[in-house]
Amino acid sequence: MTEAPTGAAASRASIVDVAQRAGVSVATVSRALRDMPNVSKATRDRVLRAAQELQYAASPLASGLVTGRVRSVGVVLPYAGRWFFAEVIRGIEEALRDHGYDLVLHVVSDAQRRADFFESLPVRRRVDAILVVALPLEDHERDILRGLGLPLAAVAEPIKGLHGEFVDNDATARLAVQHLVNLGHTRIASIGGDLHGPERFSVPGLRTGGFRAAMAEAGLTVRPEWEVDGRFTAAGGELAMTALLSQKGGRPTGVFCQSDEMAFGALKALRRSGLRVPEDVSLVGVDDHELSDVFDVTTIAQPVVAQGAAAARWVVSRLERTADPDAPDDEVCLHPVRLVLRGSTGPAPTEH
Amino acid sequence: MTEAPTGAAASRASIVDVAQRAGVSVATVSRALRDMPNVSKATRDRVLRAAQELQYAASPLASGLVTGRVRSVGVVLPYAGRWFFAEVIRGIEEALRDHGYDLVLHVVSDAQRRADFFESLPVRRRVDAILVVALPLEDHERDILRGLGLPLAAVAEPIKGLHGEFVDNDATARLAVQHLVNLGHTRIASIGGDLHGPERFSVPGLRTGGFRAAMAEAGLTVRPEWEVDGRFTAAGGELAMTALLSQKGGRPTGVFCQSDEMAFGALKALRRSGLRVPEDVSLVGVDDHELSDVFDVTTIAQPVVAQGAAAARWVVSRLERTADPDAPDDEVCLHPVRLVLRGSTGPAPTEH
DNA sequence: CTGTTAGCGCCTTCAC
């Protein structure tokens, strides 16, 4: 029964206790523990030992109160359960932890929570910086965040005026289309996201733009009815593919799915229709989802964990002033994408 | 250009400013804002309006320093990218947010990080409670956490002496096996996790135990070589299924996959071998993963989000003293599982 | 190199 008391006492030992035990003043303890200059080696050792024995750790509350820093970073995102977000969070957490920062999660999964977040600003005074993941902010929302006076960075969705870490969505789409074109496909469709809805994600627009540009460059025409909304979910992809197959005027032989999860759904719709992949229809996804390998889906891989980690490192460098304080804070960093060849794409079927 | 200054000023208004503006003392402001008794209606309204006008919000640091509460809960887990964990986190975050608590994430993805976590205890004084998700703690690790004197709860993996939220893993396995038995299967294999490794997860052991018990009850024999390790990943499931198929002595007609992700892998292995599901081999998974519907995998569904949310609510009720303070803190709460019938299971093939 | 002292912003007795 000594564990609990010891531990409990430990978390309650204050800087005064350490000072007494080491026979120095609290100021010296504070300096010694933070590796500041002007502390003799002997004193420092004594303090360190005392702190060790008392299991002392400075209260972040107290030090935060005076320094204004709390060593934690807020992460705001619209969903938490989806693969993409989980991976981004993983990258952010690891990078922050490496620098001794905590990650505080804020999921604004619907309009209500989103409004609450920007009105009550639960991050106020609780974080040193904010990362906005895949959430296209309204101008006024961005301004509210800016009013906090903290380093801000965007991941996956660009936010005007903020530092950002993304992939080149235009190039991503082009890579996918060019791959299909190279295989001889000419009848190519795109399964993307909502282009006009209230959420205003820019990713579907950018990828669809790249799709159109690449088609034009290849001298191919885009059928408007072959640009369908798959809502970036597997279920949505299945519906979208089903819709494509039910259209008159023949079906596409190649489909650019703007996310792997939509490709999974499309795969199911094709199988159910008795069509073979890739003999009848080829599918390219985007992401390199962990299950894409299992389901043999050709994809444009993007470094998801790395984007999160890079954003985390950027705000940390701002906070630690290791970065030039006068450096622009609205530069974006583009991460590379690459084609991962798997079994869902093949030569276009010969026409009859 | 009034936005930013306003915002910046807003986050800096202190209780003194509110007191001045309302023409009362800080003590009254404090009382009024926290709905305490002994404040006249008129005064309270005046204070509320002043606070509103100044966009005042109490600094959690300062109030935490005096009350000892920081309104945040730490979540410790071994992986962050996997579906299961992402869902649990989602449930926890939502429940915590409903009560005004922040979620601070701690991923201990390897032995090093795990050791660091328990040695430096970065949660010390930074959270009011800790949730341990799917992480079987060593006794001494549990004792270290207990030493913090905070409410503790376990999710998905039982931890001796702690409150927990789980499913009945034994019943889960039985349900799966009974379903196969009901379909006439007698040659049943299990793809699970590591039973003897250093990680000591109890879930694979419990599910394998349930598998064996259900087999025995059905009068069926378990072939030792038909209990294989799929590492709880899709890739592992694929390897495991491949191994099952390459064994001499015939193949199983029914396979209990202890997670849906392993079932996905198994599905791929079967397809590649030219076997049909469910005509040749039936597959049951566990989880009801979001993609199980797309890939038509019969599964034993467990409420993942609900387990996380329940754990979060439990620690909050402890913190808010809405729960009996003398109530035992090591009771476990079992969540229901249910069979979700899909296309990966069917009648056992007739023997030749 | 080290100690003293004044807050950081808030809550909480204790008087009134």
Add this chain to the structure above:
DNA sequence: GTGAAGGCGCTAACAG
């Protein structure tokens, strides 16, 4: 019903 004052635990001048 309200105000004054003393910390909570720590850091940051300022002295020495």
